[in-house]
Amino acid sequence: MTERAQMSEPAQMTEPAMELRGVSVNFGSVRALQDIDIKVYPGEVHCLLGDNGAGKSTLIKVLSGVYRPSKGEILVDGKTVTFRSPRDAQELGVATVFQDLGMISLMSITRNFFLGREPTKSSLPFSRIDKERANTIARQAMADIGIDVRDPTQAVGTLSGGERQSVAIARAVHFGARVLILDEPTSALGVHQAAMVLKFIIEARMRGLAVIFISHNIHHAYPVGDTFTLLNRGRNRGTYAKSDISRDEVISIMSGGEDLKAVEAEIAGLLAQIGSRPPAAP
Amino acid sequence: MAVVEDKAIPPGELKATDRFGMTSKRAAGADERLASTGKLTQWLRRPEAGAAGGLLATIIIFALLPGAANLYSLQGSMTFLTLSAELGIVATAAALLIIAGEFDLSVGSMVGFAGVVIGLTVKYWGLPLWGGIACAFAVAILTGYLNGLIVVKTRLPSFIVTLATLYILRGLSIGITRAVTGRTQIPYILEGVPDPATAGIFNGHLLTGLFHWMGAQGWIGTRSDGIPFVAGIPMSIVWWLGPTALAGYVLTQTKYGNWIFATGGDLIAARNVGVPVDRVKISLFVYTACAATLLATIQVMEAGSADTTRGLLKEFEAIIAAVIGGVLLTGGYGTVYGVLFGALIFGLVQMGIFYTGIDTDWFKVFLGIVILMAVLVNNYIRLKALGRGGGK
Numbered sequence: 001m002t003e004r005a006q007m008s009e010p011a012q013m014t015e016p017a018m019e020l021r022g023v024s025v026n027f028g029s030v031r032a033l034q035d036i037d038i039k040v041y042p043g044e045v046h047c048l049l050g051d052n053g054a055g056k057s058t059l060i061k062v063l064s065g066v067y068r069p070s071k072g073e074i075l076v077d078g079k080t081v082t083f084r085s086p087r088d089a090q091e092l093g094v095a096t097v098f099q100d101l102g103m104i105s106l107m108s109i110t111r112n113f114f115l116g117r118e119p120t121k122s123s124l125p126f127s128r129i130d131k132e133r134a135n136t137i138a139r140q141a142m143a144d145i146g147i148d149v150r151d152p153t154q155a156v157g158t159l160s161g162g163e164r165q166s167v168a169i170a171r172a173v174h175f176g177a178r179v180l181i182l183d184e185p186t187s188a189l190g191v192h193q194a195a196m197v198l199k200f201i202i203e204a205r206m207r208g209l210a211v212i213f214i215s216h217n218i219h220h221a222y223p224v225g226d227t228f229t230l231l232n233r234g235r236n237r238g239t240y241a242k243s244d245i246s247r248d249e250v251i252s253i254m255s256g257g258e259d260l261k262a263v264e265a266e267i268a269g270l271l272a273q274i275g276s277r278p279p280a281a282p
Numbered sequence: 283m284a285v286v287e288d289k290a291i292p293p294g295e296l297k298a299t300d301r302f303g304m305t306s307k308r309a310a311g312a313d314e315r316l317a318s319t320g321k322l323t324q325w326l327r328r329p330e331a332g333a334a335g336g337l338l339a340t341i342i343i344f345a346l347l348p349g350a351a352n353l354y355s356l357q358g359s360m361t362f363l364t365l366s367a368e369l370g371i372v373a374t375a376a377a378l379l380i381i382a383g384e385f386d387l388s389v390g391s392m393v394g395f396a397g398v399v400i401g402l403t404v405k406y407w408g409l410p411l412w413g414g415i416a417c418a419f420a421v422a423i424l425t426g427y428l429n430g431l432i433v434v435k436t437r438l439p440s441f442i443v444t445l446a447t448l449y450i451l452r453g454l455s456i457g458i459t460r461a462v463t464g465r466t467q468i469p470y471i472l473e474g475v476p477d478p479a480t481a482g483i484f485n486g487h488l489l490t491g492l493f494h495w496m497g498a499q500g501w502i503g504t505r506s507d508g509i510p511f512v513a514g515i516p517m518s519i520v521w522w523l524g525p526t527a528l529a530g531y532v533l534t535q536t537k538y539g540n541w542i543f544a545t546g547g548d549l550i551a552a553r554n555v556g557v558p559v560d561r562v563k564i565s566l567f568v569y570t571a572c573a574a575t576l577l578a579t580i581q582v583m584e585a586g587s588a589d590t591t592r593g594l595l596k597e598f599e600a601i602i603a604a605v606i607g608g609v610l611l612t613g614g615y616g617t618v619y620g621v622l623f624g625a626l627i628f629g630l631v632q633m634g635i636f637y638t639g640i641d642t643d644w645f646k647v648f649l650g651i652v653i654l655m656a657v658l659v660n661n662y663i664r665l666k667a668l669g670r671g672g673g674k
Binding site for chain 1: 426531533536537538539540550551553555556610
């Protein structure tokens with residue numbers, strides 16, 4: 001499976017919402033990404049999978065406007081764009097929920113939700129933030145994707161990891177994101193909370209968003225994903241529709257296949273050694 | 283219970299408790315572990331709660347000590363309020379900057395330098411008072427802008443950048459004044475100016491009619507000529523409370539205030555959602571420099587002279603008032619009302635120790651203890667605000 005697999009067209013024959021063409025990123029002599037081509041369609045969950053060091057984080061930063069590619073093009077709705085900052089990307093409807101969430105824990109849910117886009121009562125400088133409206137909208141936007149917020153004025157720091165992730169997603173969806181980039185949204189979460197976040201990903205997809213879901217956990221990515229792009233050592237190892245690839249195949253490619261078998265054999269050997277001894281009392 | 287399967291479990295098949303007696307999080311509805319918070323707890327979680335409590339304690343302590351009658355007399359009150367005002371003007375600005383995640387150690391030197399600018403331009407260039415004051419504010423805006431620009435462009439800690447400004451401004455004040463006048467003070471600034479009324483905006487009193495009337499009624503003490511000892515509310519107090527109220531409004535009610543919290547709370551996150559963090563910081567450096575210049579103007583108008591050593595250590599007193607007031611030194615949290623209480627505690631203790639006859643050498647010891655207590659209380663309150671025992 002080392003050679004590039006045939007790209008299978010997704011169900012939608014529409015224009016990709018976002019596309020990378022031949023994108024490379026170099027940091028000095030380090031080639032973090034080489035010649036990456038990716039197409040993401042509306043109403044599609046596109047999973048970027050790869051082990052640590054595969055280039056996932058760099059790729060997200062290119063998609064979200066934090067880094068500019070050394071080579072290649074970014075297209076949004078078929079038009080070539082240049083992101084000078086994450087703000088530029090947002091203006092074009094490309095919203096990113098970073099792993100550290102971009103939430104300010106000492107500020108309230110509403111203040112975080114509207115940060116940078118506060119609704120004011122008039123256009124004068126130093127006019128009041130319309131707090132009532134902001135609270136109502138924030139609560140409603142979160143209710144829309146199925147989160148019940150007890151009190152939108154409570155500090156974000158009081159929320160659980162899953163809730164914070166949900167607020168970040170709700171914020172991105174509310175402010176008109178058409179491409180939603182989620183960087184490891186489930187990695188730090190418990191089972192229940194991860195399930196909640198996966199549900200929001202499905203909700204976002206059903207609303208016609210293009211979702212780019214970065215993960216190294218195949219058990220989270222496989223159930224919700226429509227398309228899988230596998231990254232390894234800065235290169236695209238192939239893009240597959242779900243129907244064309246099984247979970248085990250994905251795992252195998254992600255971990256570099258051979259490596260995993262070697263690790264398994266090693267573990268089996270260890271277990272065989274320990275196996276003769278009785279387990280410790282429960 | 284394996285929730286993350288390829289097919290989600292239909293909600294209908296969920297039972298509130300499974301066979302292990304575990305409550306399903308999905309079926310449980312509202313979290314029963316969430317304790318309701320009372321009004322008192324909510325109030326105690328406010329950042330200024332600690333400072334308000336501290337102020338109350340300070341008032342009571344000095345009420346029980348000898349000299350309380352003098353301290354809390356109208357005259358005594360005005361004296362400590364004026365002291366609080368002089369600190370508060372600068373501390374409010376310093377607090378906003380700290381909330382935005384930066385320090386300005388140059389405010390004390392700025393007080394001295396702005397005074398010198400007014401003194402030299404009025405006395406040696408022959409400018410009217412308003413012209414001298416305008417020059418001082420122009421210098422302040424430039425200084426604040428440069429402080430801010432260097433900090434945001436180089437990303438050096440503002441502590442170091444403004445420490446440099448502290449020395450540069452103090453050195454310039456002394457150097458220029460001595461070069462021009464041969465001394466380190468500029469006396470008799472108000473004499474012979476074309477617009478003496480301008481000084482009244484800064485050194486006058488408010489409600490003089492009311493105080494005169496109260497004196498005539500015998501309610502407040504008067505001199506032999508019938509003029510009350512306290513002619514009215516000193517303008518310094520007005521210049522403290524007015525801008526503080528405005529700053530409080532801006533911080534809590536406006537978009538810009540939200541950006542101040544965000545800039546100090548998490549710079550990267552704020553920048554990523556499009557908050558102009560550099561502009562926020564630079565504008566606040568300009569504000570602290572202007573606040574220092576306002577204080578300098580008041581001092582020059584009250585004393586009629588400029589002194590190159592004015593404002594010495596004001597930067598630290600301002601930070602102390604902010605910290606006592608519940609502002610987090612690491613940024614992102616605080617209120618200006620807390621700083622108001624912090625400045626009041628500061629002024630009250632300074633005057634209180636004087637009136638009680640305690641050796642004023644002890645003021646610094648007391649101050650140190652108050653700072654330590656304030657920081658401990660603030661830390662506790664912040665963790666409470668986040669509703670947990672340990673913070674990150």
